[in-house]
Amino acid sequence: MNNTSTTDVSAGQPAEKPAIQIGGEAETIRALTSALGNGALPDVYVCGGQLVHLSRVSGKAASAAEHAHQIDAGALPVQADPITSPSLAWLLAHHAFVFRRKKNKDTEQWEEVEASPTKAALSAVLSSRYWPDVRPLVGVVTSPVLRPDGTLLQTAGYDTGTGLYYAPTVAMPAIPAQPSKEEVSEALEFVTSTLLRDFPFVAPADKANHIGLMIAPILRPYLGCLTPFGLISATTQSSGKTLLAEIPGYIYGLKHLVWRNNDENELQKSITSALHSTAAVMLWDNLAEGTEVSSAVLAKLLTGPKWDDRNLGSNSAGFEAVNDRLWLATGNNVRLGGDMATRTALVRLDPNDPHPDQRDQTGFGIPHLDQWLKKPANRVTVLRHLLILVMDWINAGAPRSGHTMRQFSTWAGAAGGFLAHHGVDGFLDNLAEMREADDENTAWTAFLARWHELHGDTELRARVLCHSAEPELKGGQLVDRWDGTFLTDERDRIPSSKSMGKLLTGHIGRWHGPHVLRSKHDKSANSLVFWVETNTEPDQAEHDQTPADEQQTTLI
Missing domain, CATH: 3.40.50.300 (P-loop containing nucleotide triphosphate hydrolases)
Incomplete structure (x- = not known):
């Protein structure tokens, strides 16, 4: 069985714990909310509207391969865990003096008696999504990274400028801002x-x-x-x-x-x-x-x-x-x-x-x-x-x-x-090799090339196209006019006319190599007809294979 425990990232604890006075349910909710905003608990941040606690985890299960990639076997991994009612109670008990004022019946004096907030109060506090005074946590990094201003984040701990927490797993020598x-x-x-x-x-x-x-x-x-x-x-x-x-x-x-x-x-x-x-x-x-x-x-x-x-x-x-x-x-x-x-x-x-x-x-x-x-x-x-x-x-x-x-x-x-x-x-x-590794694009390129060879720019309905894929009997042998390039379904069969129509519709205007599928509505047949156009200028075809609204962010 793997026993796990968490410890605070902070190296030491303050000499005196912050005091938080609670009372009735409403008073307790307000007091705890204020204390969290004022930083009463260490290593508490807000991430996506939720309070999280940054801690090191001991006894965490990991594969042998993951252990091999830990830079320092003595360094415990840091993680940000969402704060729950039980974990908030644990943090308050260890890092704050939470008390109620209670009158001593014998001395008639008011005393500060340590107390624990109710689960309902803890849940109510954590239900808030707005924590303007709590430091935002963008993420945890274990190696130096470049800040948006071009400086290098290489000091361990929380970085105000980026919202990142740098938790190095081994001592890194300082990197010069201007290397020789x-x-x-x-x-x-x-x-x-x-x-x-x-x-x-x-x-x-x-x-x-x-x-x-x-x-x-x-x-x-x-x-x-x-x-x-x-x-x-x-x-x-x-x-x-x-x-x-x-x-x-x-x-x-x-x-x-x-x-x-x-x-x-x-x-x-x-x-x-x-x-x-x-x-x-x-x-x-x-x-x-x-x-x-x-x-x-x-x-x-x-x-x-x-x-x-x-x-x-x-x-x-x-x-x-x-x-x-x-x-x-x-x-x-x-x-x-x-x-x-x-x-x-x-x-x-x-x-x-x-x-x-x-x-x-x-x-x-x-x-x-x-x-x-x-x-x-x-x-x-x-x-x-x-x-x-x-x-x-x-x-x-x-x-x-x-x-x-x-x-x-x-x-x-x-x-x-x-x-x-x-x-x-x-x-x-190696973008050409990337396209060769794209099975779908390769299949469509071959399909459209053969289509154009067989039918030129003739406008065809999906039913006629599927019919042309049926093997022909020549000289006592079945001959595949498409030479195996016709698109098939998951069972390697010629799709139905309806399925082929949907398949073709999804590729209208999309370039595959130098070929592009075009379509229009045939009023006489009340259906879509398709044909293939071929561009003999590869550079232009490559540019046009993405819709106009995406061309500025496409691989070139």
Whole structure:
């Protein structure tokens, strides 16, 4: 059995506890509300209208993998727990002298007698959603981050300017506001030519994309933006994909998640559970080979500044949290579906070796990197070099690049500018490979291309189109005119006319490669007719594959 207890984050307790006089129910509610607003209890903050208490948790259950990512085994994790009636009673009993005035029958003198507020009074106090005098808590970070003004938050404790609480899990040396040229050169050499040197990146874009993802937790408070899904896809096992994903996990904090393929409800539950953790990096590791990542739940998570998991059929508000994490996944030959291609930064690995796990590491930049990263001093080294590179970029005016990426354009422009400033090329240059990894787009591209070959710009109803997909008997053999490109349902059958009509309607005006589906209402048939147009200018087709209201935030 795992016994858990909480202790205050505050290093020490005041010599005297604040006194809070209570009386009748109404008087007690007013007194406690005033005391909380005046800071009578330590480490109490307000988050989303709810009072929370920041504490360190002892005896917290964690997997062996999560323990391996704790920078200091002696440092207890910090978490913000919503204050409940019992927890408020506990805090008052330990950190305040709550009393009632009572007349002593023997001496006829008024005395201060310690007392506990009633449960009803405690509940009434906590029912308030407005706490103007309580410090707001935006989040807990375990490593230095960049403030909106470009300065580095690196002093432990609550930061008034950002509302963040910095709870370092190991002592970090001070990072200079203006690193020297020698420090910057050393940091760049370490990150690009030592730390990441021996990973079998397919192209410079894969390495650049990974560095862009690695600095995202540092830049997030400065940029105030979302970051895309990071997919590390390898051609074979033992390519180093898990280790590559765990590098940011080691330095910022990592939470392993279980991927529930095609189970949106379970995926939603796992995301909600993960957001209770303070880990900055969330990882779905080792997805089954060939897995297609296509999830409306994940798409919603990535494009929303907040995550809410409503309790349907209940009057409660459900769970709500700020989406301020880096979401990663690894797997072999992982595919993308739905809208995930435009929400993902792709990192590809290909060792081109039948036995990559048996490679001689004698000449590696850091032999046995997985073991090296388990030492706290080495993790500090990695983080320090990244922070130096970030501060040098800030001192240069934080230049931006011209990259745009749907809802992630702020991150893309900043990461692209950061990498260009340090001479790292290739950022987001693998967009063509990203589209190839998009199974849905690939299928539609082939379907529309064959449609245009067979029917040109002839206007067809869904029923006629489906009929054309039926195999023809030629020379005693059945021939598929569509060469296997016709869209099928989940049972690999030609859809009904009604289903095909709905399917086509959902893609009207959307470009797939150089092809776009058009439609109009045929008054004579009182139904929609469809045809395919082909653009021989790929750049224009690529630009037009998103509706006009989204073109300013689309991957280019």
